[in-house]
Amino acid sequence: MSNQLDRDKALALVYEYTISESLRKHMLAVEKSMLWYARYFNLSPDEQLKWGIVGLLHDFDYESHPDPLPPDGHPFWGCALLKKLGYEEEIITAILGHASYTGTPRNSLMAKALFAVDELSGFLVACSLVRPDRSIMNLKAESVVKKMKDKAFAKGCSREEMKSGAAELGIELNAHIENLITALSDFQ
Numbered sequence: 001m002s003n004q005l006d007r008d009k010a011l012a013l014v015y016e017y018t019i020s021e022s023l024r025k026h027m028l029a030v031e032k033s034m035l036w037y038a039r040y041f042n043l044s045p046d047e048q049l050k051w052g053i054v055g056l057l058h059d060f061d062y063e064s065h066p067d068p069l070p071p072d073g074h075p076f077w078g079c080a081l082l083k084k085l086g087y088e089e090e091i092i093t094a095i096l097g098h099a100s101y102t103g104t105p106r107n108s109l110m111a112k113a114l115f116a117v118d119e120l121s122g123f124l125v126a127c128s129l130v131r132p133d134r135s136i137m138n139l140k141a142e143s144v145v146k147k148m149k150d151k152a153f154a155k156g157c158s159r160e161e162m163k164s165g166a167a168e169l170g171i172e173l174n175a176h177i178e179n180l181i182t183a184l185s186d187f188q
Contacts, residue, residue, distance in 0.1 A: 005046060010053045017064045017078075026122055029184055031055035033117035034110075036183030037169075041109065051110055054094050057082065058114055068101055075099050100161070106168060116165030119157050120180055123147075126154040137185035141174040144181075 018024050034055030038048040061078030070076040079092045094111035096104035098118050106112045127147050128136040148159050166176040 005049050010056050014060045017060050029121045033121050033183045037113045058095050058098050112168045116169040119161045123157040139181050141177040144177050
């Protein structure tokens with residue numbers, strides 16, 4: 001099996017380059033979201049695995065190379081390493097595309113999905129943590145949209161990227177939120 005379809009090797013990269021448990025959890029949440037959308041779009045098992053790997057690896061170099069300038073910053077450095085390790089261009093391009101500042105166009109459905117789930121999955125986790133039951137599964141799209149209007153809440157999450165990500169994916173925002181709630185409902 002190639003590196004690109006070996007989840008254990010991808011997870012090893014995450015653990016090698018990421019110390020923060022919350023960042024690791026974020027990457028696992030994005031992996032889960034990407035797997036959910038790969039099934040939603042009825043992709044083959046190999047494509048589903050590839051989408052999951054993209055979600056898992058999208059921020060693996062964020063902590064070790066936080067400066068966003070090429071070639072040593074996130075995600076440039078990580079993508080260069082993935083290329084050396086034999087990951088295919090579609091994976092590398094999707095990871096580059098999730099960071100708008102790279103200027104990499106999101107031409108594939110996988111790249112659009114990664115961009116769409118990245119910010120929103122983190123925002124949903126934040127929304128669940130302020131609930132009495134701390135559960136994602138009991139969130140409702142309407143309450144999430146209401147929280148999006150509160151600029152002081154989870155201010156590190158770009159509301160514009162959450163909205164434009166759903167639009168790029170071609171899914172109405174409330175439906176996209178409900179999809180990710182379903183995808184992450186057993187995550188915590």
